[in-house]
Amino acid sequence: MPFRPVQPEKLSTAVVRQIEQLILRGILRPGERLPAERALAEQLAVSRPSLREAVAELQARRLLTSKAGAGIYVTEVLGSAFSEALIQLFKGHDEAVFDYLSFRRDMEGLAAERAATYGTDADLAVIQQLFDKMCAAHGKRNPDDEARLDADFHLAIIEASHNVIMLHMMRSMYQLLREGVFYNRRIMFRQRTTREALLDQHRSINDALQARDAPGARQAVAQHLSYVEDALFADRKAEENEDVARQRLEREKARG
Numbered sequence: 507m508p509f510r511p512v513q514p515e516k517l518s519t520a521v522v523r524q525i526e527q528l529i530l531r532g533i534l535r536p537g538e539r540l541p542a543e544r545a546l547a548e549q550l551a552v553s554r555p556s557l558r559e560a561v562a563e564l565q566a567r568r569l570l571t572s573k574a575g576a577g578i579y580v581t582e583v584l585g586s587a588f589s590e591a592l593i594q595l596f597k598g599h600d601e602a603v604f605d606y607l608s609f610r611r612d613m614e615g616l617a618a619e620r621a622a623t624y625g626t627d628a629d630l631a632v633i634q635q636l637f638d639k640m641c642a643a644h645g646k647r648n649p650d651d652e653a654r655l656d657a658d659f660h661l662a663i664i665e666a667s668h669n670v671i672m673l674h675m676m677r678s679m680y681q682l683l684r685e686g687v688f689y690n691r692r693i694m695f696r697q698r699t700t701r702e703a704l705l706d707q708h709r710s711i712n713d714a715l716q717a718r719d720a721p722g723a724r725q726a727v728a729q730h731l732s733y734v735e736d737a738l739f740a741d742r743k744a745e746e747n748e749d750v751a752r753q754r755l756e757r758e759k760a761r762g
Contacts, residue, residue, distance in 0.1 A: 615728050
């Protein structure tokens with residue numbers, strides 16, 4: 507019979523598996539620093555040599571990296587799903603912006619539906635806290651804080667969906683959004699009416715999630731991202747009209 511004696515698992519192997527799961531589930535994020543060796547060994551209840559062996563294996567697999575004098579970090583490259591060449595291509599074409607929003611509408615609608623169904627009470631509490639911070643930032647009229655919290659709010663919903671593939675894919679896309687690759691989020695906060703509408707839309711999303719209304723949460727996300735798409739399209743058209751008017755004026759000046 508092809509059976510073999512069961513071997514006890516090495517402590518370092520158990521440590522590797524635990525850190526792997528934390529990275530996979532998005533609890534340990536790209537660029538995040540691990541606790542100092544002594545503290546981490548105590549938390550894991552293993553010897554420091556066993557911990558070093560585990561860290562060395564994870565470094566060899568490029569999941570962790572060391573920085574001289576700074577400690578051990580989750581590898582930054584884990585947060586990037588796109589090549590630099592493709593990122594530059596995204597920046598130069600509006601088509602990528604609207605395809606991105608369409609993709610988000612589909613994926614985040616599903617994530618919201620799953621979060622309302624599978625999210626824990628702790629997950630929903632995090633989403634509520636982020637919405638409360640959005641309300642506070644709204645009162646201070648700080649577009650940078652509003653944009654950052656907006657992204658954090660949506661990512662918290664994706665995390666609450668408990669789908670690790672969706673989590674890592676969307677986290678990578680949000681990083682590009684934060685860097686202004688798809689569009690400059692500050693554009694969305696230039697008019698008071700837009701700011702009020704966006705806050706109301708996030709309130710609708712949050713209310714549906716807290717009520718565990720899965721279809722309502724999906725619909726609220728779809729309506730929000732359709733609004734964003736329409737607002738950006740209107741902004742693009744306004745820029746085009748300004749360019750046409752400017753060119754017409756320059757031609758008239760040249761003739762005069």
